[in-house]
Amino acid sequence: xxxxxxxxxxxxxxxxxxxxxxxxxxxxxxxxxxxxxxxxxxxxxxxxxxxxxxxxxxxxxxxxxxxxxxxxxxxxxxxxxxxxxxxxxxxxxxxxxxxxxxxxxxxxxxxxxxxxxxxxxxxxxxxxxxxxxxxxxxxxxxxxxxxxxxxxxxxxxxxxxxxxxxxxxxxxxxxxxxxxxxxxxxxxxxxxxxxxxxxxxxxxxxxxxxxxxxxxxxxxxxxxxxxxxxxxxxxxxxxxxxxxxxxxxxxxxxxxxxxxxxxxxxxxxxxxxxxxxxxxxxxxxxxxxxxxxxxxxxxxxxxxxxxxxxxxxxxxxxxxxxxxxxxxxxxxxxxxxxxxxxxxxx
Amino acid sequence: xxxxxxxxxxxxxxxxxxxxxxxxxxxxxxxxxxxxxxxxxxxxxxxxxxxxxxxxxxxxxxxxxxxxxxxxxxxxxxxxxxxxxxxxxxxxxxxxxxxxxxxxxxxxxxxxxxxxxxxxxxxxxxxxxxxxxxxxxxxxxxxxxxxxxxxxxxxxxxxxxxxxxxxxxxxxxxxxxxxxxxxxxxxxxxxxxxxxxxxxxxxxxxxxxxxxxxxxxxxxxxxxxxxxxxxxxxxxxxxxxxxxxxxxxxxxxxxxxxxxxxxxxxxxxxxxxxxxxxxxxxxxxxxxxxxxxxxxxxxxxxxxxxxxxxxxxxxxxxxxxxxxxxxxxxxxxxxxxxxxxxxxxxxxxxxxxxxxxxxxxxxxxxxxxxxxxxxxxxxxxxxxxxxxxxxxxxxxxxxxxxxxxxxxxxxxxxxxxxxxxxxxxxxxxxxxxxxxxxxxxx
Numbered sequence: 001x002x003x004x005x006x007x008x009x010x011x012x013x014x015x016x017x018x019x020x021x022x023x024x025x026x027x028x029x030x031x032x033x034x035x036x037x038x039x040x041x042x043x044x045x046x047x048x049x050x051x052x053x054x055x056x057x058x059x060x061x062x063x064x065x066x067x068x069x070x071x072x073x074x075x076x077x078x079x080x081x082x083x084x085x086x087x088x089x090x091x092x093x094x095x096x097x098x099x100x101x102x103x104x105x106x107x108x109x110x111x112x113x114x115x116x117x118x119x120x121x122x123x124x125x126x127x128x129x130x131x132x133x134x135x136x137x138x139x140x141x142x143x144x145x146x147x148x149x150x151x152x153x154x155x156x157x158x159x160x161x162x163x164x165x166x167x168x169x170x171x172x173x174x175x176x177x178x179x180x181x182x183x184x185x186x187x188x189x190x191x192x193x194x195x196x197x198x199x200x201x202x203x204x205x206x207x208x209x210x211x212x213x214x215x216x217x218x219x220x221x222x223x224x225x226x227x228x229x230x231x232x233x234x235x236x237x238x239x240x241x242x243x244x245x246x247x248x249x250x251x252x253x254x255x256x257x258x259x260x261x262x263x264x265x266x267x268x269x270x271x272x273x274x275x276x277x278x279x280x281x282x283x284x285x286x287x288x289x290x291x292x293x294x295x296x297x298x299x300x301x302x303x304x305x306x307x308x309x310x311x312x313x314x315x316x317x318x319x320x321x322x323x324x325x326x327x328x329x330x331x332x333x334x335x336x337x338x339x340x341x342x343x344x345x346x
Numbered sequence: 347x348x349x350x351x352x353x354x355x356x357x358x359x360x361x362x363x364x365x366x367x368x369x370x371x372x373x374x375x376x377x378x379x380x381x382x383x384x385x386x387x388x389x390x391x392x393x394x395x396x397x398x399x400x401x402x403x404x405x406x407x408x409x410x411x412x413x414x415x416x417x418x419x420x421x422x423x424x425x426x427x428x429x430x431x432x433x434x435x436x437x438x439x440x441x442x443x444x445x446x447x448x449x450x451x452x453x454x455x456x457x458x459x460x461x462x463x464x465x466x467x468x469x470x471x472x473x474x475x476x477x478x479x480x481x482x483x484x485x486x487x488x489x490x491x492x493x494x495x496x497x498x499x500x501x502x503x504x505x506x507x508x509x510x511x512x513x514x515x516x517x518x519x520x521x522x523x524x525x526x527x528x529x530x531x532x533x534x535x536x537x538x539x540x541x542x543x544x545x546x547x548x549x550x551x552x553x554x555x556x557x558x559x560x561x562x563x564x565x566x567x568x569x570x571x572x573x574x575x576x577x578x579x580x581x582x583x584x585x586x587x588x589x590x591x592x593x594x595x596x597x598x599x600x601x602x603x604x605x606x607x608x609x610x611x612x613x614x615x616x617x618x619x620x621x622x623x624x625x626x627x628x629x630x631x632x633x634x635x636x637x638x639x640x641x642x643x644x645x646x647x648x649x650x651x652x653x654x655x656x657x658x659x660x661x662x663x664x665x666x667x668x669x670x671x672x673x674x675x676x677x678x679x680x681x682x683x684x685x686x687x688x689x690x691x692x693x694x695x696x697x698x699x700x701x702x703x704x705x706x707x708x709x710x711x712x713x714x715x716x717x718x719x720x721x722x723x724x725x726x727x728x729x730x731x732x733x734x735x736x737x738x739x740x741x742x743x744x745x746x747x748x749x750x751x752x753x754x755x756x757x758x759x760x761x762x763x764x765x766x767x768x769x770x771x772x773x774x775x776x777x778x779x780x781x782x783x784x785x786x787x788x
Contacts, residue, residue: 045732046745053734053742055432057441057577082576085732090638097641183744183753210414210750212422320747 029233029240030074030291033101038080041067042100044088048206049315049322050106050126050229051083059083060320063104065310066125066231066248070102072303073247073296092117095234102233102244106200108158109230122245124230125307126315127330127339129223130162131201133208136218138195143222144170149195152177152185162225163198182207196220200227202315206322243290249342250297253279254306255333256342261305268298279345286345297345307340308333413748429749430759436739437759440579449570450582453487460514469521471528478514480593482507491586494572501565508561509554575653579734581763587653587735588722591660595721596714598661599668604698606673617669624666630727632659637731656728664721671713675706708782715775719768736760 033039043051043063051061068078086094095103096118106128107113109121132151134140143166153160155178167174177194179185186207189197197204201219208217231248233241254260257276259267268280278284280301281294290296304310311331315324332338363369375385406424408417409431417426430437439447460479463469486507489500496504517528524531529550533539538549578586605617624632636659637652679702687697707714729738740760744753 045729045738046742048745048747048750052745052747053436053441053739054746055436055748056444057436057579082574084576085734087730087732090634090731093638093642097638099641181753183751186751187754206747207751212418322747322750 029101029237030243033074037075038082039067039071039074040082040084040099040101041070042084042086042091042094042103042105043067044091044105045085047106047203049202049324051085054320060314062126062310062314063106063231065304065314066104066251067102068304069251069300070104070244070247072299073243073250073292076293076295076299078303092119092232095119095232098234101240102231104231106229107232108227109232113232118235119232120235120241121230121232122241123248124228124339125248125251126202126229128200128202128227128229129330130159130198130225130227131204131223132220133189133197133199133204133217134195134220136216140196140220143220143224144172146172146174146196148173148175150175150177150193152179152189152194152197154179154182154185154199158225159199166224186211198224202322202324205324209323239291243292246290246345247296247300249345250279250300251304251307251310252333252340252342253345254297254301255308255340256335259301259306260309261301264298264301275344275346284346414750414752425755425758426749426752427755427759429743429746429752430755432749433739433743433746433756436580436742437736437756438581440583440734440739441577442579442582443571443573443577446571446573449490449493449573453490456487456490456511457483460511463514463518463521466518466521468525469518470526471517475514475517478510480597482510484590484593486511490570491578492573492575493570495569496565501562504565505558505562508565509557512557512561513554575651578653580739581736583728583733583735584722584725587657587660587725587728588718590657591664591721591725592718594661595664595668595717598665599670599672600703602665602669603672603676606669607676621666621669624663625670629660629663629724630730632663633727633731635659652731653733656731656733660721660725664717664724667717667720668714671710671717672706674713675710676702678709679706708779711775711779711782715771719771722767722771723764736763 027035043059043061046052047061049061050063051059054060064083067081067083071081072078074080084094084100086100091103091105091107092113094100103119104125106126107121109124113119114121132143132146134146140146149172151163151174153163153176160176160178163174163176166172177188179188182199182203185197185199188194190211199207201223204219208214208219211217231244233244254264257273257279259276259280264280267276268282271277271280271282274283278286280298281287281296285294287294287296305313308326311326312318312321314321315331316326317323326332326338327336330339332340334341359365361369363372376382402423403425406421407427408420408424409427411417411420411426411428414426414429417424417428435444435447439450442450457479460475460483463475464472469475482503485500485503489496489504513528516531520526520528520531526534530539532550532553533541533546536549538546541549602617602621605613606621608614608617633656636655640655683701683705684697687701692700726735726737728735729741732738734742737760740756741753743749743756744751
């Protein structure tokens with residue numbers, strides 16, 4: 001991992017050198033994207049809920065919807081989009097070296113990444129946290145009871161580090177059983193190779209739903225870490241980061257205002273509420289600072305729906321959803337006690 | 347002489363212990379108590395393995411289901427092949443638009459049509475056929491697969507490819523029917539068989555020119571939709587990468603091997619350092635260099651097609667391995683062969699082409715095919731850098747929500763597919779070996 005971050009740092013240095021030298025002359029990212037005719041949006045290798053392929057070869061998922069939202073904001077057409085699947089080792093380099101315009105994948109926003117890699121994190125679209133899954137018949141109800149347990153964990157991420165830290169801090173004496181692939185991790189757990197599995201709670205919930213008998217397993221209440229999964233762009237183009245940030249806020253704001261994919265036309269035509277009219281471009285000039293057309297937010301909602309709809313479709317109980325309840329979690333709207341909050345659009 | 351029998355005693359059958367199945371078993375499987383235990387143990391082991399595979403893979407397996415939950419409802423212990431079946435299009439063609447898949451089929455059929463004459467005894471001009479495939483087929487199939495607008499160069503190459511394919515097919519037909527080459531056929535039909543060389547050449551040139559013009563006009567109106575490379579995937583992508591790798595690593599390897607044995611110091615040093623650098627680095631490192639580091643050296647915003655970068659990396663990497671294989675073959679040729687070739691007045695290239703290389707390559711067939719098989723399997727590494735080749739697709743099934751967690755069945759399916767491909771290749775190499783060495787068996 002050290003090598004990888006060195007490469008990433010090198011990448012960041014080189015690009016910032018380039019950017020620094022040629023900012024005045026260089027085109028803005030928005031111009032480059034418009035000229036090219038499509039947006040290059042980076043995701044990772046398929047991950048349930050966030051970005052995956054269906055059997056017809058189409059991308060779908062929460063982060064894919066963010067990509068589509070930005071494409072719709074710029075072009076009014078969510079299909080003017082190239083989804084790039086990049087390995088997690090190369091993700092920040094690919095963004096910093098200009099291969100991707102936008103990174104929309106399960107990347108945790110941390111200080112080091114934000115400040116040292118030449119990239120800027122914008123707005124979380126999902127709050128995750130690490131937890132434990134155990135078999136119900138083990139009788140364990142709290143992570144504090146995992147004394148001396150064998151815990152299955154995937155290697156090469158902060159997950160393993162968090163587990164070790166947690167074990168040391170609470171004197172749990174946990175032994176790690178590490179895996180490269182989390183399918184194998186889950187199989188080992190199901191076959192009794194370890195007492196518990198640790199991973200991000202959201203993806204574990206999805207995995208449990210796909211276990212032979214989901215009701216036999218529970219996720220313990222403790223949360224080991226905070227993982228604000230956030231989009232990121234290259235450092236230095238503020239107009240571009242505004243566009244992406246406010247495209248995500250538009251999704252959240254639309255939910256708060258009750259604008260959905262189905263009623264957005266009606267809202268645009270008939271709604272008397274000033275904040276709705278301003279957001280959809282019926283009045284005011286919100287779009288000017290972003291360099292987009294006045295119907296940019298309308299196009300986003302028309303193309304992908306609001307945040308609540310997207311969550312329900314891919315994270316919740318939709319046909320392609322992995323079945324995580326939203327109510328009471330950090331991902332609920334701030335009006336429902338969650339953290340999903342958009343600054344006012346005015 | 348009454349004690350001498352007048353007729354031959356009839357042959358008695360061998361004792362029962364030598365000819366019956368039980369006799370054979372007693373002699374070979376149960377000839378001591380230890381061997382008996384081994385036999386019984388092994389039989390039990392085979393039984394349990396076969397039964398386990400059968401139960402999991404067939405008896406308890408689900409072949410038709412909407413999602414993995416239905417598979418579980420059907421059986422908790424059986425395989426869920428329904429997911430693999432649902433994903434077959436992705437596994438074979440990747441994200442290629444479903445209504446355009448015929449283009450991949452046509453591309454494959456075209457290759458078969460083009461190369462089939464190579465295996466036909468009656469057809470003449472095999473070297474020309476092979477050259478035609480290597481030079482023209484990539485452009486024709488490349489346009490067929492990628493589509494979009496053609497540049498001038500592409501238009502010319504596509505035209506050339508169409509003419510070459512038609513000539514190739516006509517040559518196959520005349521070969522099969524009359525056992526003569528297309529050239530001979532055209533001259534006979536036009537009644538110029540005994541005309542001077544110059545006339546013959548002009549006639550052939552005129553016919554080619556007309557065909558070229560006709561094909562050029564035709565292809566101006568031939569356009570297929572653009573399919574960006576990001577939509578290429580599955581077995582198709584694996585075949586594209588390994589096909590190009592196989593087709594170009596052998597010529598590349600021959601050139602590098604000759605360069606390494608060259609007497610010209612500059613060429614030799616260049617070839618040696620090239621080979622050694624690429625051979626001493628793992629393929630995955632080369633791929634990462636090509637895809638992530640390379641753009642750093644370029645202007646900001648410069649993006650070379652990632653697929654091209656990967657293919658170039660695979661070709662260079664394998665050419666280096668091939669070079670060493672070819673060099674080993676060259677070392678095995680006795681000095682007398684070189685001297686003999688010189689004696690009859692052959693220069694360097696003709697000596698290599700006519701005397702040395704054919705023998706060297708023939709000796710090296712098992713190794714060359716071994717490299718090809720390795721190449722085919724190595725290309726699955728591209729899934730790590732985010733290309734959806736067959737392995738990338740197989741691994742993605744377990745992330746598709748209806749089939750969440752389904753990872754064993756796809757990988758087993760992939761293993762079977764690879765086994766078939768590689769086994770066919772190795773069988774063919776065996777056949778080639780026997781065929782080519784038929785004349786000089788010691």
